[in-house]
Amino acid sequence: MIEIAAPPNLAIVGRPNVGKSSLFNRLVGRRIALVEDLSGTTRDRIDAELDWHGRTIRITDTGGLETAPTGLYPKLIREQIEAAMKEANAILFVVDGRDGLTAEDYAVADLLRRAVQPVLLVANKVDNERREMDTVQFYKLGLGDPIPVSAFHGHGVEEMVDLTLERLDDGDPVTERPVTGPALAIVGRPNAGKSALLNAVLGQERVIVSEVPGTTRDAIDTVLEYEGQSITLIDTAGIRRRGHIVPGVERHSVMRAAEAVNRCDVALVLMDATDPATAQDTHIVQIAAEAYKGVVLTVSKIDLLYGGYKQDLTSLLRQRFRFVPWAPIAFTSATEGAGLEELIKVALLAAEQRNLRVATGPMNNLLQRAIVEHPPRSVQGRRLKLLYATQADVRPPTFVLFVNDVHLLHFSYRRYLENRLRQAYGFVGTAIHFVFKSRGEMPLQERITQG
Numbered sequence: 001m002i003e004i005a006a007p008p009n010l011a012i013v014g015r016p017n018v019g020k021s022s023l024f025n026r027l028v029g030r031r032i033a034l035v036e037d038l039s040g041t042t043r044d045r046i047d048a049e050l051d052w053h054g055r056t057i058r059i060t061d062t063g064g065l066e067t068a069p070t071g072l073y074p075k076l077i078r079e080q081i082e083a084a085m086k087e088a089n090a091i092l093f094v095v096d097g098r099d100g101l102t103a104e105d106y107a108v109a110d111l112l113r114r115a116v117q118p119v120l121l122v123a124n125k126v127d128n129e130r131r132e133m134d135t136v137q138f139y140k141l142g143l144g145d146p147i148p149v150s151a152f153h154g155h156g157v158e159e160m161v162d163l164t165l166e167r168l169d170d171g172d173p174v175t176e177r178p179v180t181g182p183a184l185a186i187v188g189r190p191n192a193g194k195s196a197l198l199n200a201v202l203g204q205e206r207v208i209v210s211e212v213p214g215t216t217r218d219a220i221d222t223v224l225e226y227e228g229q230s231i232t233l234i235d236t237a238g239i240r241r242r243g244h245i246v247p248g249v250e251r252h253s254v255m256r257a258a259e260a261v262n263r264c265d266v267a268l269v270l271m272d273a274t275d276p277a278t279a280q281d282t283h284i285v286q287i288a289a290e291a292y293k294g295v296v297l298t299v300s301k302i303d304l305l306y307g308g309y310k311q312d313l314t315s316l317l318r319q320r321f322r323f324v325p326w327a328p329i330a331f332t333s334a335t336e337g338a339g340l341e342e343l344i345k346v347a348l349l350a351a352e353q354r355n356l357r358v359a360t361g362p363m364n365n366l367l368q369r370a371i372v373e374h375p376p377r378s379v380q381g382r383r384l385k386l387l388y389a390t391q392a393d394v395r396p397p398t399f400v401l402f403v404n405d406v407h408l409l410h411f412s413y414r415r416y417l418e419n420r421l422r423q424a425y426g427f428v429g430t431a432i433h434f435v436f437k438s439r440g441e442m443p444l445q446e447r448i449t450q451g
Contacts, residue, residue: 011088016064024061139392181230182351188270266294292396294350350429
């Protein structure tokens with residue numbers, strides 16, 4: 001469990017000789033860390049506090065992280081880095097915007113993905129427009145948007161720190177859940193049967209249960225083992241419509257339920273079979289979809305239904321939730337224990353699909369073929385053209401598409417391209433994040449290739 005204390009601590013990590021100490025010195029405003037154009041110059045951790053627009057923050061500089069260290073010093077440096085990462089509230093992963101992406105950057109990124117703290121990708125030595133465009137290559141590390149800076153000139157450094165503090169402020173100010181595998185949040189209206197469903201799942205003979213209390217959430221995350229896989233089940237308070245929330249305890253319960261959606265991998269949106277697909281159910285599904293989470297439309301109390309009503313109910317759900325056609329439907333009964341096995345399996349499939357990666361070449365061929373088969377409509381004589389596409393991240397699957405002009409993109413065509421991608425690769429049960437960028441934001445090498 002990570003406790004975020006004041007002042008927040010930002011750790012600077014990366015492979016050797018990417019300019020970590022230069023960035024540290026720029027932040028603290030004086031030459032504390034030794035800077036040389038030679039790898040291995042920094043060995044010990046160096047800490048300093050500074051006043052950032054009235055807010056105190058702590059910066060920790062570290063030595064170059066070597067993923068396969070040999071000899072005494074690299075091993076000691078790695079131990080110091082790992083200690084700094086444990087104490088940090090956020091990690092600034094620095095890469096070299098001049099040298100470009102390296103195999104060692106990939107190895108460091110793999111290590112940082114296990115961190116529970118926010119990791120911000122910082123492309124240093126970006127001191128001209130060409131290098132800024134080339135930072136797009138770092139999307140391949142799967143750590144989100146690269147932040148271009150020049151520690152030597154000071155360009156972009158202030159924006160980097162502001163963005164880091166925003167990430168900390170937007171997150172839970174006290175604690176992060178332990179990394180124990182996929183997290184499934186049971187969310188829905190009050191009295192939809194969330195706690196009954198949780199209890200029914202935990203009553204299965206095939207699960208081993210332990211309870212992990214959340215420090216300030218006044219909620220309990222239940223960690224269980226299911227067929228050899230760890231799962232965290234998050235029970236939540238019922239989410240009412242905004243106008244129906246009374247001040248006090250209920251308001252805080254709803255806030256905690258919304259937080260549970262933010263920290264889960266898959267939201268099990270529970271609906272009462274006797275009163276399904278209400279406006280509030282739609283609102284809850286939208287919350288999860290807009291957060292780019294996995295979603296399972298979960299119907300409870302099916303023991304109260306008769307005859308072929310399940311087929312009619314499926315048609316109703318597909319109509320009401322047509323904005324998430326990729327979300328599977330699961331029917332359950334906590335009373336009879338029906339559908340629980342299927343629910344867990346489909347939720348785990350959605351969590352697995354969130355980690356799916358697509359090769360760049362075949363994906364570009366697929367999308368180009370989709371455009372030929374169904375061209376976008378013309379806007380004032382101009383038509384959208386796809387120049388290049390790449391997958392930037394997972395959890396959620398994030399794709400960056402470079403086009404001639406993003407203003408020519410209609411939301412319906414965005415949906416069409418997403419559907420073609422899903423038809424080819426799946427992504428069952430999870431939202432997909434599409435990021436469209438205009439030609440000028442494309443890496444120089446790809447711009448030359450595309451002509």
